[in-house]
Amino acid sequence: MDLPALEDLGDLAGKNVLVRTDFNAPIESGTIIDDFRIRAALPTLQYLVESGANVTACSHLGRPAGVPNEKYTMAPIRKRLHELLPAVTLLENLRFNEGETSNDQKFVNELISGQDAYVNDAFGASHRSHASIVGPPQALPSAAGRLLHKEVKILSTLRDSPRRPFIAILGGSKVSDKIGVIEALLKIVDELIIGGGMCFTFLKAKGHEVGSSLLEEDYVDYCSELLESGAPIRLPYDITAMNSDGEIGHPNSGGVVRQVGVDIQQGWMGLDIGPGTAAEFGDRIDGARTILWNGPMGVFEDDRFAAGTKHVALCMAENNAAFTVVGGGDSAAATKKFGLENQMDHVSTGGGASLELIEKGDLPGLIALREAR
Numbered sequence: 001m002d003l004p005a006l007e008d009l010g011d012l013a014g015k016n017v018l019v020r021t022d023f024n025a026p027i028e029s030g031t032i033i034d035d036f037r038i039r040a041a042l043p044t045l046q047y048l049v050e051s052g053a054n055v056t057a058c059s060h061l062g063r064p065a066g067v068p069n070e071k072y073t074m075a076p077i078r079k080r081l082h083e084l085l086p087a088v089t090l091l092e093n094l095r096f097n098e099g100e101t102s103n104d105q106k107f108v109n110e111l112i113s114g115q116d117a118y119v120n121d122a123f124g125a126s127h128r129s130h131a132s133i134v135g136p137p138q139a140l141p142s143a144a145g146r147l148l149h150k151e152v153k154i155l156s157t158l159r160d161s162p163r164r165p166f167i168a169i170l171g172g173s174k175v176s177d178k179i180g181v182i183e184a185l186l187k188i189v190d191e192l193i194i195g196g197g198m199c200f201t202f203l204k205a206k207g208h209e210v211g212s213s214l215l216e217e218d219y220v221d222y223c224s225e226l227l228e229s230g231a232p233i234r235l236p237y238d239i240t241a242m243n244s245d246g247e248i249g250h251p252n253s254g255g256v257v258r259q260v261g262v263d264i265q266q267g268w269m270g271l272d273i274g275p276g277t278a279a280e281f282g283d284r285i286d287g288a289r290t291i292l293w294n295g296p297m298g299v300f301e302d303d304r305f306a307a308g309t310k311h312v313a314l315c316m317a318e319n320n321a322a323f324t325v326v327g328g329g330d331s332a333a334a335t336k337k338f339g340l341e342n343q344m345d346h347v348s349t350g351g352g353a354s355l356e357l358i359e360k361g362d363l364p365g366l367i368a369l370r371e372a373r
């Protein structure tokens with residue numbers, strides 16, 4: 001995909017450059033848990049600073065719903081950025097102004113006021129038609145930053161010319177969120193492996209009992225049709241389940257956790273793929289040459305249900321012959337939890353954006369850059 005690059009902005013000495021970054025980092029009690037997204041923007045910010053530009057970065061953080069909210073202040077991010085690259089100014093949370101998500105022209109004008117050029121390096125927000133993403137390119141010379149270029153290049157290669165066999169592993173909670181991407185992936189992968197909460201709607205569609213596991217009744221017919229069409233979908237054949245005495249996230253609250261088959265009794269909830277399934281998914285990963293993973297195989301935040309997700313991550317990390325891509329969001333968080341992020345070829349900074357790019361082949365933020373002034 002042909003996106004304008006930083007070099008296309010020409011001589012930037014003394015120029016004011018606005019950079020949209022994705023600094024939506026996890027913060028707990030004012031402390032940054034993971035600065036991955038901040039570090040990911042450094043190559044672009046460094047290039048601009050070294051070119052002599054006056055650099056102003058801007059980002060959203062959380063969902064403060066259009067009004068200032070101390071809980072979502074950029075102050076901790078600003079502090080970390082200042083340690084890494086002191087020359088960059090960081091604006092307050094874009095979503096403190098409702099004009100950001102509604103793409104209000106007045107807010108765009110405020111953002112670009114006094115700026116000579118615009119750079120989008122916020123891959124994780126480029127699937128949104130928000131003011132800071134699609135507004136500035138209509139008025140300023142604009143370019144894609146290094147991170148945006150890298151993300152788009154890697155994900156476009158998966159879409160257009162993957163090494164085969166190419167498998168995708170999808171998990172997470174809902175089928176309904178991922179229909180578009182399931183259909184897009186089925187056109188390009190050799191096999192689609194499904195785990196996580198979304199597998200129960202597929203298992204129900206195959207006639208299994210799912211107990212009180214996550215189920216989207218409205219999508220059972222859809223899943224039946226997909227399975228009957230002969231789509232190369234692989235599902236779990238065993239499950240780690242907990243009975244109704246237990247509580248997710250509270251291992252000390254009691255409850256029985258055990259391995260079951262794919263017919264889950266009433267009162268039991270499937271919360272991870274079972275060990276047999278994890279081993280089988282691992283074998284499929286070993287045999288693949290391109291692997292895309294998005295969505296945990298279970299409730300990995302609770303150690304009792306993390307084994308399936310960990311095994312998938314570990315098998316990907318150990319497959320040196322394959323090109324391994326973790327599609328952001330919870331799978332990126334899990335990869336980091338298990339300390340495997342440096343053994344993957346690419347860990348995307350954008351969960352929703354990476355899926356949408358694979359699904360649609362383009363994003364509003366990329367279109368805006370290609371149509372820039």
Ligand code: AMP
Binds near residue numbers: 214
């Ligand atoms: P999503 O936001 O749709 O990608 O889903 C991610 C969430 O799905 C994670 O927080 C997981 O804890 C959750 N999840 C994964 N497997 C299950 C499951 N079997 N039952 C309930 N939630 C699950």
